Amino acid sequence: MSVRNIAVYDTTLRDGAQAEGVSFSAVAKVQVAKRLDEFGITYIEGGFAASNPKDMEFFRLIKTVPLKHSKIAAFGSTRRANTAPEEDKGLAALLEADTPVCTIFGKSWLLHVTEVLHTTPEENLAMIADSVRFLKEHGKEVIYDAEHFYDGYKDDPEYAMAALKAAADAGADCLVLCETNGGALPEEVAQITKAVVDAFGIPVGVHTHNDGELGVANALAGVNVGAVHVQGTINGIGERVGNCNLSSVIPNLMLKMNLECLPNAKNLKQLRALSQFVYEQANMRPLTKQPFVGESAFAHKAGMHVDGVRKVSQSFEHINPELVGNQRRILISELSGASNVFLKAIEMGLEVDRKSPEVKKVLKQLEQMEKEGYEYESADASFQMLIKKVLKKHKPFFDLEGFRVINERHDPEEGCLSEATVKLRVGDDVEFTVGEGDGPVDALNQALRKALVRFYPVIADVVLKDYSVRILDPEEATAAKTRVLIESGDGSNTWGTVGVSENIIEASWEALVDSVEYKLFLEEEKNKN
Incomplete structure (x- = not known):
């Protein structure tokens, strides 16, 4: 019995870019596309061809990149009402993008036909057929996205199916059913998708959104009844609350449903790294509780x-x-x-x-x-230091002789200047350094790193990625005990440390010291091996 193959269509660079606070540069989009190709994604949707120069720049740049697995798709719409395909600017932009695949969306819901497009049902069907036929005549693989299909089918199944038939008869290579509002339930998606699969002899796909927290469930429900094409985004980023999350769909397809969707099953081991890379390029903080790939998933x-x-x-x-x-x-x-x-x-x-x-x-x-107020769930490195100290296996890499922090403000129009001095001993050597920063903790960090880097050059790799403060007993007002959590990284590893004190500077110092000691501990272990 052969294993069914599912085509994965990634729209992170188009639909994902519609997420609040997300904006990819053309160069970043190329970098993401290269990683998606290495992972083995079937289709990569690069952007809306007629919407902005940045997307067209991506299509120009990606032509110079040799891809191993993925096909690049340009996104657009059917022709405008009462406009010939040859004269439609959107279709012209799709041809200008010069991609092997063109994905166009059209209306399936009569509400949209009459109230949004302000045209007739007959003209909408002609718009779909003319656009698909035009692109096929220019040698394109055409994926037809039936927008609001499930709502349209529930409202008028006969017309929704007629819209698909218009695309299929004109030569569409795949009919994608879009659950655009994100409000359908899996049983509805399954029932309607099966009706389409049974009615048409060409591949059927699903495009779901997560407004009801069912984007992944709805995609899997569609696949379960015969859909062979799934659209979504890495990490589920997208408009409103997001799209179907491919970071969850792909492992579910492969590990739970025994379906193939990557050219090499071993590529699945790259999933978390791909997820982290997309978060980084989108300038988003990773969701720790994300299934499969989140830091808290296991x-x-x-x-x-x-x-x-x-x-x-x-x-x-x-x-x-x-x-x-x-x-x-x-x-x-x-x-x-x-x-x-x-x-x-x-x-x-x-x-x-x-x-x-x-x-x-x-x-x-x-x-x-x-x-005393310490919390180690997010401070794994501090806990490891604690274990070593209790077991008397801790070897201090340096001894603090003292530190001082000064905050000054000379000009009301300018911010405060923070200066920190640190004196510490490494073996028989005493180092005294001064650091300046945007705040007292930044200044302390600069001074500490400057003091240690001569003895331990790897300290230069350590970067503070996050700093958070929590007041443990607010009823004590300014005398309250403070917990400081610091997240650090070196490009390969990330670790958390914690400090607690009534003095926020002392708590910060404690977390900083654990941070650099942990890096030195990692380096020591690496050298042993």
Whole structure:
């Protein structure tokens, strides 16, 4: 029995770019397209050919890029009402884009035909047929997106099917049913998609949105009844609350439904890296709780769960995280048990017994630290430093002799200037440095890095990616205890550290020190191996 192949159509660069706060440059779009091609996406929709110069610039640039797997598609609409295809500017732009595939959308819902286009039902059918035929005559693969199809079918199934027939009879290569408003339920999508699959002898696809939190479910429902083409975006970014999330659809198709949608099944291991790359290019912070690819997708916190995962991983994990390029994470909190600490120590390469006194010491210290306001779920690096200290395996890379921070403001029209001085000892050497920054923490960070880089050049790779503060006892007003969380990275790894104090500068310093010590610890472990 042959495995059914599903064509994946990515519209991140067009539909995804309609998300609030997202804007891709033409160069960034090329970089994303290259990664999508490496991953094995069937179609990459580059943009709306008639909408803006940036999209046309992308189509020009992508021609110079040799692609291994993907076909580039230009997006547009059917001709305007009462306009010949040869005279329609939108269709002319599609030809100018010079892509092998053209995707055009047309109306399936009479409400849109009469109230939005202000034309007749007959003219709308002619617009669809003329546009598809025109593009086919110019040698294009034509994908027809039937906009608002499910709403149109529920309103008038006969007319919605007539709109598809107009496209099919004119030579469309694929009929894509668009759930544009995002409000349909999976059983509706399945029923209507099956009716279309049964009625037409050409490939049928689905394009769903996530307004009802059902974008992925609706796409899978369509595939389950015969659709062989799925449209969506990486990470589900898109207009309003987003599109169907290909980062979830693809592993579900391959791992749960035994369907092929990539040229090489091993490419699935690149999924998390692709997700992170698209977030970066879109200038978006990754959604940690995103299924399959999120940082928390395989994170375990409760001691009972961790113990279960340690014994039989599938007892609390629906797939092996490595299949999608992710990894298991053991979280540490007041809910932690000996299994959490044991597995975390194993991660660090420490040889400990789960029932050893050392594990109990770590749990006791953890309990005490959390009473003082420390929280280690987002500060994995600080917890690893804590383990090493409790187990007396911590070797300080430097000793602090003192630091000072000064904030000055001389001109009311300008902001404050922060200056920090740091004095520390590395072996027999004493280093005294000064750093300036936009704020006291930035100045401290600059001074600390400057003091250490002579002894540990890898410190230059460390970048502060995020800084957050939480007031733990606001009733104490200005004397309240503060928790500072810092996220750092070096281009390959990302780690979190925490500091707690009534003094926000001291709390920040503590988190900063853990951050650089953890980097040095990573480097030390790498050199051992």
